[in-house]
Amino acid sequence: DAKTTQPNSMESNEEEPVHLPCNHSTISGTDYIHWYRQLPSQGPEYVIHGLTSNVNNRMASLAIAEDRKSSTLILHRATLRDAAVYYCILTDTGRRALTFGSGTRLQVQP
Amino acid sequence: GAVVSQHPSWVICKSGTSVKIECRSLDFQATTMFWYRQFPKQSLMLMATSNEGSKATYEQGVEKDKFLINHASLTLSTLTVTSAHPEDSSFYICSASSRHPNTEAFFGQGTRLTVV
Numbered sequence: 001d002a003k004t005t006q007p008n009s010m011e012s013n014e015e016e017p018v019h020l021p022c023n024h025s026t027i028s029g030t031d032y033i034h035w036y037r038q039l040p041s042q043g044p045e046y047v048i049h050g051l052t053s054n055v056n057n058r059m060a061s062l063a064i065a066e067d068r069k070s071s072t073l074i075l076h077r078a079t080l081r082d083a084a085v086y087y088c089i090l091t092d093t094g095r096r097a098l099t100f101g102s103g104t105r106l107q108v109q110p
Numbered sequence: 111g112a113v114v115s116q117h118p119s120w121v122i123c124k125s126g127t128s129v130k131i132e133c134r135s136l137d138f139q140a141t142t143m144f145w146y147r148q149f150p151k152q153s154l155m156l157m158a159t160s161n162e163g164s165k166a167t168y169e170q171g172v173e174k175d176k177f178l179i180n181h182a183s184l185t186l187s188t189l190t191v192t193s194a195h196p197e198d199s200s201f202y203i204c205s206a207s208s209r210h211p212n213t214e215a216f217f218g219q220g221t222r223l224t225v226v
Contacts, residue, residue: 034214036215041220041222042219043114043116043203043204043205043217043218043219043220044154044203044205044215044217046214046215046216049214087153096144096207097144097156097159098144098154098156098205098215099156100146100153100154100155101153102153103153
């Protein structure tokens with residue numbers, strides 16, 4: 001599986017936007033970019049995914065670089081409930097198990 | 111969205127006993143489910159792939175005789191930790207997704223196993 005690199009941790013203030021970066025320089029043409037988050041003592045939760053174009057949903061936006069070697073998860077207004085570990089994961093078409101890296105621990109300050 | 115339910119949420123057992131964890135997909139059929147393990151302050155590690163009606167596929171280093179997986183129906187997979195020891199204490203998480211690749215995966219809420 002192609003590898004992703006994320007900062008270990010980030011901090012944000014409540015109600016401010018948060019940009020969580022992910023590098024995936026070895027991404028292949030068929031790899032999708034998925035983001036999941038894990039709140040303390042819970043299973044991971046799907047956030048968003050995309051292939052080439054930027055994506056928006058009710059939780060977040062995903063901005064994908066033109067060369068697809070990096071992407072950014074955007075939380076438009078962070079809340080205390082967004083404090084979690086965010087995982088950027090690449091998936092190919094042939095395997096549906098997810099390979100989790102170390103993720104980014106997001107802390108949100110009131 | 112689709113829901114995956116995992117039971118129990120937590121369990122404490124004595125060393126040497128066996129513990130069964132259930133994972134159910136509540137509103138879709140899951141021919142494949144996945145079992146992960148997560149130690150404190152670490153990321154999730156895939157243990158095995160559970161296939162409905164056939165044997166599970168285990169990742170390297172995971173003992174198939176210790177972690178018994180049964181996927182007898184399209185909505186239920188079970189993981190049994192046999193002869194549990196304190197080093198098996200961990201957070202066990204299952205997931206399932208639809209048949210189509212590159213759709214979202216749904217995760218159970220996890221089971222905290224403590225072996226004393």
